[in-house]
Amino acid sequence: DVKVTQSSRYLVKRTGEKVFLECVQDMDHENMFWYRQDPGLGLRLIYFSYDVKMKEKGDIPEGYSVSREKKERFSLILESASTNQTSMYLCASSLLDEQYFGPGTRLTVT
């Protein structure tokens, strides 16, 4: 089975802190994605990557950056966390059409 793991299930950070969310997949998938999930808004794509060192902006990239130095790892970075970035963050990977999701990180910014 494909496994996508995220570094933390719950995270509490202060406004202005730099935050790193890590995602690792074990199936050699080329595509990786970062979403945020908010009630009523579904999943919104922040950034995605088709290959190592490659990244593309999604629908809501403002305030975020990403890093993909190795094929299995895709990191989401909040350069200066703000309260409006309090959300559930989901990572996913895919080879073809089906995306496999991690369990999510619930981030609270106070």
Add this chain to the structure above:
Amino acid sequence: GENVEQHPSTLSVQEGDSAVIKCTYSDSASNYFPWYKQELGKGPQLIIDIRSNVGEKKDQRIAVTLNKTAKHFSLHITETQPEDSAVYFCAATYKAAGNKLTFGGGTRVLVKP
């Protein structure tokens, strides 16, 4: 870009009854429409999908229908069971978007025993 609307946002059904969730999409180029189920504390998981060259697809108690002309697609769950309680998301994409999915807002389904 693509926009996907999903209704209803919540759905409560009696065990054994059917549940229907509807989605509309805006981009006529979209050709792949998956449905994901998210159980409490877990990430979404693909349960069924349909491509634009097919009008209907079934897998046991779940089915998806697609109306390309009207740009809408629906998820049908028959003989609902308590384990069907979850949040369901529809999504749409087209190949040129490189598997970049646009999701609907989600439907919270509660199956009452």
